[in-house]
Amino acid sequence: MFHVEHERNMFPEYDIIVVGAGHAGCEAAAAAANLGSKVLLVTMNMQTIAQMSCNPAMGGVAKGQIVREIDAMGGYSGIVSDKTTIQFRMLNQSKGPAMWSPRSQNDRYKFHEEWRNMLEQTPNIDFFQDMVSSLLVKGNTVYGVKTSLGLEIKSKAVVLTNGTFLNGTIHIGEKRFGGGRMGEKGATGLTEHLVELGLESGRMKTGTPPRIDGRSINYSVMEEQQGEENAGRFSYLDFPLPTEKRSCYITYTSPEVHDILKEGFDRSPMFTGRIKGLGPRYCPSIEDKINRFAERDRHQLFVEPEGWNTVEVYVNGFSTSLPEDVQYKALTKVPGFENAKFFRPGYAIEYDFFPPTQLHTTLETKKISNLFFAGQINGTTGYEEAAAQGFLAGINAHQKINDKHEVILKRSEAYIGVLIDDLVTKGTEEPYRMFTSRAEHRLLLRQDNADIRLTKLSHDIGLASPERLEKVNEKISKSDEIVKFMKSKSVEPGEINAFLQEKGTSTIPQNTKLFNLLSRPQIDLVDLVEAYQPLKEFINGNKKEIIEQAEIKVKYETYFEKELEMVSKLHKMEDQGINPEFNYDTLVSLSKESREKLKKVKPRTLGQASRISGVSPADISVLMIHLSK
Amino acid sequence: MFHVEHERNMFPEYDIIVVGAGHAGCEAAAAAANLGSKVLLVTMNMQTIAQMSCNPAMGGVAKGQIVREIDAMGGYSGIVSDKTTIQFRMLNQSKGPAMWSPRSQNDRYKFHEEWRNMLEQTPNIDFFQDMVSSLLVKGNTVYGVKTSLGLEIKSKAVVLTNGTFLNGTIHIGEKRFGGGRMGEKGATGLTEHLVELGLESGRMKTGTPPRIDGRSINYSVMEEQQGEENAGRFSYLDFPLPTEKRSCYITYTSPEVHDILKEGFDRSPMFTGRIKGLGPRYCPSIEDKINRFAERDRHQLFVEPEGWNTVEVYVNGFSTSLPEDVQYKALTKVPGFENAKFFRPGYAIEYDFFPPTQLHTTLETKKISNLFFAGQINGTTGYEEAAAQGFLAGINAHQKINDKHEVILKRSEAYIGVLIDDLVTKGTEEPYRMFTSRAEHRLLLRQDNADIRLTKLSHDIGLASPERLEKVNEKISKSDEIVKFMKSKSVEPGEINAFLQEKGTSTIPQNTKLFNLLSRPQIDLVDLVEAYQPLKEFINGNKKEIIEQAEIKVKYETYFEKELEMVSKLHKMEDQGINPEFNYDTLVSLSKESREKLKKVKPRTLGQASRISGVSPADISVLMIHLSK
C-alpha cells in the first residue's frame, strides 16, 4: 500500500515516455514536447545524452539531406551540429544539386553538451536517469515503463530508442564482454520482455576504430583537408556559427598493413563465427574491406579531431574488432601513425534489434498499441537515420494519443519518408543506412529545398515555428520573383556577348532571355550578375540562399518538372489506400508468397504494397483492380 | 609468442602507471609527469576523468587549505577549480586567518573538461581506457598492471587510485546492484588480487543526495546565497577567472520531513544491516542526522546549481539511501521543493578500501615495493583529500624510482602532512575527512601562506615552476618590507587620534609605531592606509595578497611566534628518526600493546610513533631513551 501510494506521486502520468537519450530519443522527446505533450526522457546515464558513439561527424551524402529535413521541420539535430562544428564541408559540389551534401565534423563533447542544454531548455521534457527493464502493458496497449529501480511510470505512449544497448556484447579479438558502448553497461531484460509480448528480435553488429593520441601522430606526411569557408550550415535558422576551425588529414593503408591485419584473421570474432549479427555492408570494418576488395592495395583513412581542444583523434576508415595487438601493429605501419599511441582499441558490438516490418509507417508497433520504436533498435545505423526516426516517432506518438492524423512523409517528399517506408515495408537484413540511390525521386529531395518541402507541413501540425514558415515563404516568393525576372528580361547581344565569349559559350545573335543564358552550364549566377547591371540591381539585397535557390530553379527546372510529373502519376497509385486489416485471403488470385508478405506487412497504400520484396507487379494489379471496385 | 611480441610493442615501458583518473589519479599523473616521469593514466572511462561524484564544490573548511597547498606545490586542482567556478566564497572571514577557508561551487561538467584538457596538455602523460584487473608483481616488487583486455603494461611503479569502484555496490532502499557510481560499472577482481598479495581490505560506504530538476524548484521561498565579489581564488597563479556567477539557496527540513523519513527506516539499507561498511560521520546522510540528532527539529539544506547552464541541482545535506518513494515524499515537504522532480534518487555506495596503516608515509605499500595507494582507496572521503594524496603519491613514486629523497610534509607544514600522517599512523575506522581540529599547528597552516610554506620545497624537487617561486619570494620580501616599515615608522598623536577615536579605540598620548596601531583588533590596514598618507605612499602599488600577508603578520605575529617555538621544540623530538626495521622485541620494557602497534605501523620518527593510538607516553619515553643512546 505505502509503496504504491508514493510511487504514484513521484511521477505524474506522462503523455509520452521516451526510453534512451541517443539521437533518436532526443529528437523524439523534443518533437513530442514541442507539440505539447508532457514527456519523460528516461536514460541510463544523463552524462551520455546524445553521445556520438562512433565518428564525431554529422551529415554526408544523403545523411546531410536528412539532417536538413529534420531541421526544416523543427528538430534539433541541425542546430546542435551547427553550434558544435569544427569543420564544415558541402560534399559533391561539382555534381548536380541533388548530390550536394552538407557534412560537419563536430566536437564530440560539445555536441552532447549542446543537446543536453537544448533539451533542458525545452519546457515539456522531464528527465530521469535509470534503466527501463520492462513495459507496462494492458491488453495490447502500453501504458508505461518499469525501471531497474522497480519504479513504475505511467504514460499514454512509449517510444523505445535503445540503440546498441539491448544485450550489447563487445568484441575485441577473442575477448568478449557485456556493454552498450565501451565503458558503459548494456541494457538487459528488455529484449526478453518484448519477445514475451510477441515481438520478434534479431541480432546485428557494428564496429568502431581505435582512438589515438593526436600528439603521437606525424601530420606532416598526410594530406591536410581544411573545412570550407561559407560552406553553409545545416539549420535554416540564423544564428552565429563557431568560427574556429580544425583540419582533418588523409592517409592510406598499404599491402604491408593489409598483410599484418590478415595475420589476425584467425583471431577475428567476425571470421571465427563468434559474431553472429550482420554488420553494415557500407560502413565496413578494415578487415572486411581487405577481405572483400582483395584487389585494392590501399584504403583511405581520414584522421579526424574529436574536438576543438582535445588531442583525441578518430581514425575514420579503420573500424576493426581484430585483437588489439594486431590493430596496433598494423596501424603503426600507416604513414603518420608510426609512433601512434592508443587511447583505446577499436571494437565491434553486437546488439538486439527488432525487424522493422513489425511497425506501422508511423513507427508504432503493430502488436502493441501506442508503443513506438525508433533508431538503431529498428536495424538502422547512423546518427542521422536514428534522429529522423526518433523525430517522426515523437510526432506520431503525440498525434496518436491526441487523436490527430498520422504524419507520414512521402518517398517523393523526404529522405525520411524513404527511410521509414523502406524499413517498415522491406525490413532489413543488415544495418540499414541511407544512400541517395535508395530515393527514386532524389532529384527532388535536395538539401537546398528541405524547408520548401517540409516546413509548412510541420508548421501545420504545430511544430515548426512561425519564424521558420516566414523564412521559407520569403525564400519561395523571392526566388520565384528572381526566376520571373529572368524569364521576362531579355538581354541584347551587345550587352553580353563579350562575357559569353569569355566564359567559352556561344554568343547570341539576337535578344535573349536571361533565363536561357543561365540555363547554360558554363554560366553561373554570380558571374552573370556581375556582367549584367540590371540583374545585379534586381537581385541586390537578397540572401545567399534565395539567390542560390533561384539559380537551381533556373538551371534544373526542366528536370524537376519531369520528375514532378512522374511523381504525380505515381501518387495516384501510391495514395490508393488499403485498409491495414484487409483480409488478403479473400483475393484468391494472389500468389501464396505475396499473400503471406501482405498479411505480415499490412501495407497502408498500394504504393507501399508495391515495394514489398516478393510482391510481384502482377499481384499489385490484382490488388489495384480490387481496390478500384 | 606472437601475442607477447606485439603487446610489448603496443606500450613502451612506463616509469609510472596511475590506475584511475579520479581526483587522486589525476594529481598523481600530473605531478609525476611534471617531475619528468613517463606516465600512463589507465582509467575505465575517459569521459569521467576527474568526475565530481558527489557535490559540485571544492574546498571549504580545512579542505580549502588543502587545495591551496596542492596549488602552491604546482598541482592542478586549484587551477581547474578556479577556471570552472560558478561561485566563490571565503568562509569564516569573521574569525582569525587560520580559519579562513576558500570554497567554490563548480560547473561539474566543465570541471571534468578542464582537468582532461590540462592533462592532455601535459607532455609526459599517456592515456588508456581500460580496467586494471591485477598487478604484475615479481618478488615483492610491482612492475606493471594487467587490464581487463588482457594487456600487460610495464612500469617501474604503480599508483592505485580506485576511489569507490572496488567491488562497488549501490544501495537504494532494499535494492542493491553493482556499480562504481550510479550508471557506471564497478571494478572487480583487483581487491581479491591485492588480498592474495597479502594486503588487508575493508569495507566503507558513502552516500549522495538526489539530483533535482531546477525548473521544478520554487526558489522564492528560499534564502539566496550569492557568491562574493573578489573573494579570492585557489591558485597562487594569475589568470583570468570566469565572471559569470550563480547563486545557491538555503532551505530547511522540518519535523514533518523527519517523520516521513523515519517511516522508511525499516527499509533503509543502513538500519536493516544490509550495508556493512562504515560511513562518513561528518558528512552524514539525512537519516543519520535525524537519528543521531533527534533533538533537532530542522536541518539546513543547500540547494546548489551543477553548472552555468544546466538545470540540474544538487541538494547538499540530503544525502540518503532510503527508498526513492520515501526520498520523494520527504523532499516534497521541504519549502521550495513542493513540486520537485527527480533526475535520480540519492543512493549509498559500499566499496572496498585498504586500511592505510599498511602504507609508508610516502604512500607506498609496505608489502609491495613501488606500489602506491592514494585517495578513497585509503579510507578517506572528499575530492581534496584524494587529490592531496594522489599528488604526494605521484611525487614519491617519481622520487623512489629515481633514487631521490622521500617527500614527506610535516604536520606543522601542511594539512596534507597531517592527513597522510594521520592515515598511515592511526589508520581510520570510518571515512577520513580533514578538519582544522586535526591539525595541532593549524595557526600556521593557513590558506594565505600555503605558498610560503610549500612552494620552495616543491621547486627544490623540480616541480613548482620558477614563476611560482618568484611570486612567493616577492610576496615574502615585499610583505616583510611593509612589516619592517610599520615597525620603524612612528605616528604622531595629532596625525592619527581623530582616526583612532572614530574607530572606537583609545587615542595615543605620544608617538607610536604603526605596527602597534595595526595590532589593535579595531584597526585594519585598508583603513589605516587611508588615514595615514606616508603609509599609503609606501604600500601603494603592492598586490592585494602582499598587503594582506603583511597585515596578517603584524596582527598575529606573537601567536605565530609562540606556535613556531613549540613546533621547533616538538620537531627535535619529532624528527628523531627510527629505523623502520627496528626490532621492537629488543625493548623489553615496552608494553605489549605498544610493541604490537609499533611493529605493525613501523614509524619512521619518534613523532610518528607518539601519535599511534595505543602507544603511551611512557612507551615513547622508553623509545626516546633508547634512541638517544
Ligand SMILES: Cc1cc2nc3c(=O)[nH]c(=O)nc-3n(C[C@H](O)[C@H](O)[C@H](O)COP(=O)(O)OP(=O)(O)OC[C@H]3O[C@@H](n4cnc5c(N)ncnc54)[C@H](O)[C@@H]3O)c2cc1C
Ligand atoms: C561501437 C559502435 C560503432 C558504430 N559505428 C557506426 C558506424 O560506423 N557508422 C554509423 O553510421 N553508425 C555507427 N554506429 C551507430 C550509431 O552510433 C547509432 O546508429 C546511433 O547512435 C543510434 O542512435 P540511437 O538513438 O538509436 O541509439 P544510441 O545512440 O545507441 O543511444 C541509445 C540510448 O539509449 C539508452 N538506453 C539504452 N537502453 C536503455 C534502457 N533500457 N533504459 C534507459 N536507457 C536506455 C542508452 O543509454 C543511450 O543513451 C556505431 C555505434 C557503436 C556503439
Ligand SMILES: Cc1cc2nc3c(=O)[nH]c(=O)nc-3n(C[C@H](O)[C@H](O)[C@H](O)COP(=O)(O)OP(=O)(O)OC[C@H]3O[C@@H](n4cnc5c(N)ncnc54)[C@H](O)[C@@H]3O)c2cc1C
Ligand atoms: C555516491 C558517492 C557519494 C559521495 N559522497 C561524498 C560526500 O558526501 N562527501 C565527500 O567528501 N565525498 C563524497 N564522495 C567521495 C568523493 O567522490 C571521493 O572522495 C573522491 O572522488 C575520491 O577520489 P578518488 O580519486 O580517490 O576516486 P574517484 O573519484 O572515485 O575516482 C576513481 C577513478 O578510478 C577509476 N577506476 C577505478 N577502478 C579502476 C580500475 N580497476 N581500472 C581503471 N580505472 C579504475 C574510475 O573509473 C574513476 O575514474 C562520494 C562518492 C560517491 C561515489
